Amino acid sequence: MNDLAGNIYAAGAAYSEDGYVPASQAKISVLDWGFTRSDCTYDVVHVFKGGFFRLEDHLDRFAVSMRKRRLAPPEDRAKLAEILHRCVALTGLQDAYVAMVALRGRPRVGGSRRPADCVNHLVAYALPWIDVMTPEVQARGGHLWIASVPRVPDASFDPTVKNYMWGDLTTGLMEAHDHGFDTAVLCDAQGFVTEGPGFNMFVVKDGKVLTPDRGSLGGITRMSVLELCGLEGIPAEIAPIPRALLEDADEVFTATTAGGVMPISRVGSRILGNDRPGPLSAKLRELYWRKHEEGWHRTPVRYELAHA
Amino acid sequence: MNDLAGNIYAAGAAYSEDGYVPASQAKISVLDWGFTRSDCTYDVVHVFKGGFFRLEDHLDRFAVSMRKRRLAPPEDRAKLAEILHRCVALTGLQDAYVAMVALRGRPRVGGSRRPADCVNHLVAYALPWIDVMTPEVQARGGHLWIASVPRVPDASFDPTVKNYMWGDLTTGLMEAHDHGFDTAVLCDAQGFVTEGPGFNMFVVKDGKVLTPDRGSLGGITRMSVLELCGLEGIPAEIAPIPRALLEDADEVFTATTAGGVMPISRVGSRILGNDRPGPLSAKLRELYWRKHEEGWHRTPVRYELAHA
Numbered sequence: 001m002n003d004l005a006g007n008i009y010a011a012g013a014a015y016s017e018d019g020y021v022p023a024s025q026a027k028i029s030v031l032d033w034g035f036t037r038s039d040c041t042y043d044v045v046h047v048f049k050g051g052f053f054r055l056e057d058h059l060d061r062f063a064v065s066m067r068k069r070r071l072a073p074p075e076d077r078a079k080l081a082e083i084l085h086r087c088v089a090l091t092g093l094q095d096a097y098v099a100m101v102a103l104r105g106r107p108r109v110g111g112s113r114r115p116a117d118c119v120n121h122l123v124a125y126a127l128p129w130i131d132v133m134t135p136e137v138q139a140r141g142g143h144l145w146i147a148s149v150p151r152v153p154d155a156s157f158d159p160t161v162k163n164y165m166w167g168d169l170t171t172g173l174m175e176a177h178d179h180g181f182d183t184a185v186l187c188d189a190q191g192f193v194t195e196g197p198g199f200n201m202f203v204v205k206d207g208k209v210l211t212p213d214r215g216s217l218g219g220i221t222r223m224s225v226l227e228l229c230g231l232e233g234i235p236a237e238i239a240p241i242p243r244a245l246l247e248d249a250d251e252v253f254t255a256t257t258a259g260g261v262m263p264i265s266r267v268g269s270r271i272l273g274n275d276r277p278g279p280l281s282a283k284l285r286e287l288y289w290r291k292h293e294e295g296w297h298r299t300p301v302r303y304e305l306a307h308a
Numbered sequence: 309m310n311d312l313a314g315n316i317y318a319a320g321a322a323y324s325e326d327g328y329v330p331a332s333q334a335k336i337s338v339l340d341w342g343f344t345r346s347d348c349t350y351d352v353v354h355v356f357k358g359g360f361f362r363l364e365d366h367l368d369r370f371a372v373s374m375r376k377r378r379l380a381p382p383e384d385r386a387k388l389a390e391i392l393h394r395c396v397a398l399t400g401l402q403d404a405y406v407a408m409v410a411l412r413g414r415p416r417v418g419g420s421r422r423p424a425d426c427v428n429h430l431v432a433y434a435l436p437w438i439d440v441m442t443p444e445v446q447a448r449g450g451h452l453w454i455a456s457v458p459r460v461p462d463a464s465f466d467p468t469v470k471n472y473m474w475g476d477l478t479t480g481l482m483e484a485h486d487h488g489f490d491t492a493v494l495c496d497a498q499g500f501v502t503e504g505p506g507f508n509m510f511v512v513k514d515g516k517v518l519t520p521d522r523g524s525l526g527g528i529t530r531m532s533v534l535e536l537c538g539l540e541g542i543p544a545e546i547a548p549i550p551r552a553l554l555e556d557a558d559e560v561f562t563a564t565t566a567g568g569v570m571p572i573s574r575v576g577s578r579i580l581g582n583d584r585p586g587p588l589s590a591k592l593r594e595l596y597w598r599k600h601e602e603g604w605h606r607t608p609v610r611y612e613l614a615h616a
Binding site: 014016022024026027028029031034035036037038039042069070076082101110111113114115116123125127130131132134149150151152153155156159163164165166167169170171174177180183189197198 | 322324331332334335336337338339342343344345346347350377378409418421422423424431432435438439440442457458459460461463464465471473474475476477478479481483485493497499505506527
C-alpha cells in the first residue's frame with residue numbers, strides 16, 4: 001500500500017459506506033440530507049511530518065458539534081481515530097489534510113421528514129496537504145477584502161459547529177476575487193469582525209493580539225496561537241473587534257488548520273506596514289511551525305494500519 | 309422501461325455525471341463544493357397525473373438562482389427540460405417530485421480555492437410523489453411550532469435563491485418534534501414571520517390572505533395561491549407579518565410544491581377555529597387541486613423519452 005509507484009490511494013484515501021476507497025471515488029447519495037439540507041458537521045485535522053496535530057482536540061470538537069446537531073454515526077471515538085489513522089496510512093502521506101464528516105443520511109422509512117428518523121453515517125478522508133493560501137501569497141501576505149455581506153448571526157446557527165453552510169462566505173470570496181483580492185473576511189450585521197472562508201481572524205494593535213469573540217469557529221489553530229502568545233508573554237485576548245479596529249490594525253493574520261498562521265499585508269484599500277507580513281505575525285507563524293518540528297501536541301500516524 | 313414489473317427506475321430515476329441511473333444510485337463526490345460549501349442551488353417541480361405543473365416558471369426561477377450564484381452547468385434550458393421529462397418518463401410515474409440541482413463541482417486544477425475555477429455540473433431526479441405533510445395531517449390541519457431560532461437574514465443569504473442551507477430550519481424542525489408538533493415556522497430577528505422547512509406561510513385575517521414579504525422563497529405554489537385569490541376575488545397581499553398577527557390569525561396555511569396548499573390547525577399553544585382547517589384554507593386547497601385536474605399551467609410529460 002505504501003509503494004507510491006503503485007498506490008491507488010496516493011492522491012487521497014477515504015472511508016465511507018462503501019468502505020475504504022480512493023478519495024476521488026468517495027461519494028454520497030444526492031438524496032442524503034447531509035447534502036439536501038446541509039445537515040451535517042465536520043472537522044479537519046492536519047498531519048505534519050507523519051504526526052497528527054492536536055488530534056484529541058479535533059475529536060473533542062467534532063464530538064461536541066455532533067452532539068449539538070444530534071448526529072450519531074455508529075463509529076465510536078476509538079473507531080473514528082482508527083479510521084483517520086488508516087486513511088492517512090493508506091495514502092502513505094507524511095503531510096496531509098484529514099477530514100471527518102457526520103451526515104444525517106436518509107430516513108429509515110420512506111416519506112418521513114423527521115431528522116430523528118434518519119440513519120446517520122460517517123465519511124472521512126485524507127488528502128495531500130493544500131494550503132488555504134499558496135506559499136507565495138503567505139510570503140507576501142494575503143490581500144484581504146472586507147465583504148459587503150454580513151455573516152450569518154450566531155443566533156441563527158451556532159458558528160462553533162463547523163459546517164458547510166458557506167453561502168455568505170462564498171459571496172464574500174467571489175467579491176474578493178472580483179476586486180483582485182486573495183480572500184475575504186465578513187463582519188456581522190452590527191459591524192464586528194467575524195471570520196473568513198475557512199479561517200479565524202487575528203488583529204494586532206499596540207502589541208496586543210486580538211481575535212473575535214463572536215461569529216467565529218472555536219478554531220484549533222486559533223487556540224494554538226493563543227497558547228503560543230501565552231508561552232511568549234505576548235498579551236492576547238478574545239474580544240469584540242469593530243471593523244474600524246481591523247482597518248486600523250498594526251498587523252492582521254488569519255489562522256486555520258489548512259495553512260496555520262497566515263499573515264495579511266492588505267485589508268481593503270489599506271496597506272499594512274511595509275506591504276509585507278508584520279513582525280509579530282511572522283514570529284507567530286515561525287513559532288507555530290517550529291513547535292510542530294519539536295513534536296508539540298503530536299500523535300504519530302499509525303502507518304501500520306495500511307496493512308490492516 | 310415503462311413495464312413497472314421490471315422497471316429499475318420505478319423507485320426514481322436520476323441524471324448526473326454518470327448519465328441516467330436509478331435515483332438511489334445517483335451520487336456526488338464528497339469533495340464537491342456543492343457539498344463541502346453547500347455551493348449549489350436547486351428547484352423542485354411536481355408532476356400531477358402525467359403533467360408538469362408550471363414547468364416554465366420553475367425553469368425561470370432555477371435560471372435566476374443559478375445566475376445569482378454564478379453557477380453554469382453545461383446543459384442549456386432545452387436540454388434541462390428534456391432531462392426532467394426523461395427522468396419522469398424512465399420512472400413511468402404519473403405523480404412525481406422532480407428536482408434539479410446545479411453544483412459548483414471541483415476546481416479544474418488542484419489546490420485552487422476559487423469558485424470561478426470549478427467545473428459546475430447538474431444533477432436531476434424524479435421520485436414518487438411524497439407530501440411534506442401526510443394526507444392525514446393535512447386533513448386535520450398541521451400543528452405548527454414557532455421556532456426559537458431566528459431565520460438567517462436576507463442580507464446574509466438571498467432567500468429567493470433556493471438552497472440547501474437548512475441549519476436554522478432543521479433546528480426549528482427538531483424543536484417542533486420535541487414539542488409534539490408537525491413542523492415549524494421561523495421568524496426573523498425583528499420578529500416577522502418568514503418561512504418553514506420547505507414551505508411558504510399564509511395567514512388569513514378578517515377575510516384577507518397575507519404572505520410574508522421577507523425571509524422567504526418566491527414560491528411557485530405561493531404565486532399560484534395569489535393567482536387563485538385573484539380569480540376568486542379574495543383580497544390577498546404580500547406584506548410584513550408580525551409574529552402577533554400569526555398568533556392571532558383567523559386561519560393559517562402553508563404552500564409548497566411538495567404538498568400544495570396545506571392547512572394549519574394549531575400555532576404553538578393556540579388552537580385555530582375548531583381545530584380543523586379553516587374554510588378559506590380548505591377552499592383554496594380544493595381549488596388548487598381542481599385547477600390541476602383542469603390542466604392549469606400543465607405541460608404533458610414526454611413519456612416517449614423513456615425509449616430515447
